[in-house]
Amino acid sequence: MRVEYINPFVEAAFNVLKEVLDENVKRGELYLKSTSQPVLGVAAIVGLAGDVEGRVLFDMRMDTAIAIASVMNSEKLEKLDDLGKATINELANMITAQAVTKLHDLGFKFDLTPPSIITGENMEVTDQGVEALIVPIELPQGKIEINVAVRERT
Amino acid sequence: MKTKTDFPTINERRPEGLKEDGTPYKVLVVDDSMFVTKQIGQILTSEGYEIVGIAGDGQEGLEKYKELYPNVDLVTMDITMPKMDGVTALEKIIEFDKKARVIMISALGKQDLVKKSLLLGAKNYIVKPLDRKKVLERVRMTLNQ
Numbered sequence: 001m002r003v004e005y006i007n008p009f010v011e012a013a014f015n016v017l018k019e020v021l022d023e024n025v026k027r028g029e030l031y032l033k034s035t036s037q038p039v040l041g042v043a044a045i046v047g048l049a050g051d052v053e054g055r056v057l058f059d060m061r062m063d064t065a066i067a068i069a070s071v072m073n074s075e076k077l078e079k080l081d082d083l084g085k086a087t088i089n090e091l092a093n094m095i096t097a098q099a100v101t102k103l104h105d106l107g108f109k110f111d112l113t114p115p116s117i118i119t120g121e122n123m124e125v126t127d128q129g130v131e132a133l134i135v136p137i138e139l140p141q142g143k144i145e146i147n148v149a150v151r152e153r154t
Numbered sequence: 155m156k157t158k159t160d161f162p163t164i165n166e167r168r169p170e171g172l173k174e175d176g177t178p179y180k181v182l183v184v185d186d187s188m189f190v191t192k193q194i195g196q197i198l199t200s201e202g203y204e205i206v207g208i209a210g211d212g213q214e215g216l217e218k219y220k221e222l223y224p225n226v227d228l229v230t231m232d233i234t235m236p237k238m239d240g241v242t243a244l245e246k247i248i249e250f251d252k253k254a255r256v257i258m259i260s261a262l263g264k265q266d267l268v269k270k271s272l273l274l275g276a277k278n279y280i281v282k283p284l285d286r287k288k289v290l291e292r293v294r295m296t297l298n299q
Binding site for chain 1: 190192285
């Protein structure tokens with residue numbers, strides 16, 4: 001998978017998280033996985049279809065999701081309730097919108113699905129025939145992994 | 155010592171959400187995200203605006219506008235929504251009330267739809283992520299137009 005697909009997502013995540021959390025955000029080292037990977041507990045997934053196809057996953061632990069949603073709502077959430085899920089959904093929306101604008105400017109044309117939020121323990125994600133590029137982003141609330149698995153449509 | 159008079163007010167500024175007669179501007183918020191409606195609601199009510207209605211899609215937004223009319227001063231309208239998108243809802247609201255004041259709420263990357271909305275009669279737009287300053291400024295500009 002070409003790295004130019006993931007960079008816009010990482011940049012966008014960096015910008016949006018910095019803006020909505022008003023905190024220090026650190027980018028970790030990029031790594032590649034071709035096998036199934038564990039999902040951390042809360043994942044927002046967005047599908048891409050067009051010149052490139054695949055999916056982007058914003059993956060984090062439950063406590064991280066609750067802490068982020070709490071900051072974004074300026075109130076302490078005890079669990080990831082409907083409001084919390086709507087908040088993480090909106091976060092994924094804002095990041096993908098920014099990333100896709102960049103990718104469209106680079107000449108890639110594709111559509112997006114609205115984000116879906118998946119929660120649960122002991123989950124894995126498997127992408128047949130395409131490896132995933134992962135960039136962890138470190139926040140005071142924990143870590144968000146930007147996990148992109150896309151390929152050019154043949 | 156007890157005093158019978160009020161403390162002098164040190165903040166003479168009238169909250170932006172109040173008209174000159176002291177009554178609040180009435181706002182209808184149309185957005186399918188509970189997070190965004192809450193965020194807009196908090197920002198606007200903190201300045202004295204009154205949220206008179208919330209709608210989760212364009213169709214409901216249009217119906218609520220007709221129901222509330224003429225007691226609605228401003229609409230915030232998301233662009234991407236189920237059932238009826240924000241641009242269509244805007245078009246129908248303007249059809250119903252040429253003087254409607256609608257602000258589009260957009261994610262980045264929807265420049266074409268924002269442009270279309272402005273041509274259709276939207277008064278202004280705000281790009282997410284929303285922050286207090288940005289929202290209040292655009293709302294104030296729109297109401298003062």
